[in-house]
Amino acid sequence: MTQTISPIVLDHPLVRHKLTYLRDRNTSTADFRRLTRELSLLLAYEATRTLSLVPYKIETPSGAYQGEQLDGKKLCFVSILRAGNGLLDGMLDLIPSARVGHIGLRRDHETLEVSEYYFNMPRDVPGRTCIVLDPMLATGHSASAAITRIKEAGAHKPIFACLLSVPEGIAYLQKHHPDVQIVTCSIDQKLDAHGYIVPGLGDAGDRLFGTR
Template sequence: MMKGVIVVDHPLVQHKLTLMRDKDAPTTDFRRLVSEVALLLAYEVTRDLPLETRRIETPLEVMDAPVLAGKKLCFVSILRAGSGILDGMLDLVPSARVGHIGLYRDPKTLKPVEYYLKVPDDLSERLTVVVDPMLATGNSAAAAVTRLKEAGAKAIKFVCLLSVPEGIEVMQRAHPDVEIFTAAIDRGLDDHGYIRPGLGDAGDRLFGTK
């Protein structure tokens, strides 16, 4: 286990990830599986949210019961593929705020280029959960987190379906304070920056664009 990296090895997560990896999985199934795994990842990433008590009345008596404390969460999707994970997480935490950051990878340099950023004003008061299906080269994820810190985010976690050691190293070198949650750490990258064995291009498979 790498320090600062949480591999969510729950049997349901691993089973659904295998179904997702299958090249013959149709777009409808792939999209549903991403959403389902995202919900399970959200369960893990929110495990240590702070609680306070609120006095309520059950049908039988008054009690002091736990509720989430303070301002809660902001999910930030790295466009476009992050949107698939975002949907599943919002099923679990529908009250969360949502931000978007648009980055594309220059095919020649593999470096991220930003084209869009829209996040809540009060990021500094929330846990910011950055979501993207793949932590491959790590460049886009690291650039996204840098921009979110510039926008005020102080507590940040990163969630992905798949990662590789190269991407984890880049992310941790740039942002050692950001915990990484992933369903699997794959072998590595090919010459085009794709994760092996991976699951292909998550965006294309989510939106049926290939």
């Protein structure tokens, strides 16, 4: 039996500060995007902590140096559309050489079940560490469905990065994918009757793109 991996929560003053303003209902669309981008950099830093390195020799202006570089084909970021794109831009600022995949999922607001409408991944996924991006881990259904699909494409032990999560979503994802490391900025209280995170920050996609 695969052992469940405990979530990593970014308990850092900068994360807590920026997340407070991100949650504020009075934060503008422009500021919401900026804060999401800034938080995505901090998420990327933690989500990539376990990447393996290999020796790499270079010449500095003063002489030889035995350095290190990432091992293998490196990274693939997988954005769960559409809100995942809010995290994607900041992570690509930090790691511009990463490949990018996209998966589109719709959630039925009555049953909370998800259906796929788009899937596009790099061909060399099996040789890369995949980090799946979605601002919210709420019911866990979308995250679990996305990870199932990228595993079918060859991803091995992907990482799930989100701004907010709740115990219900974490439990659902761990039940279906116990090998996945969850990296989050906060574990909030609960889900409401409509499957939204409480206290949360509202609908991340709508706030990112100004659609409501």
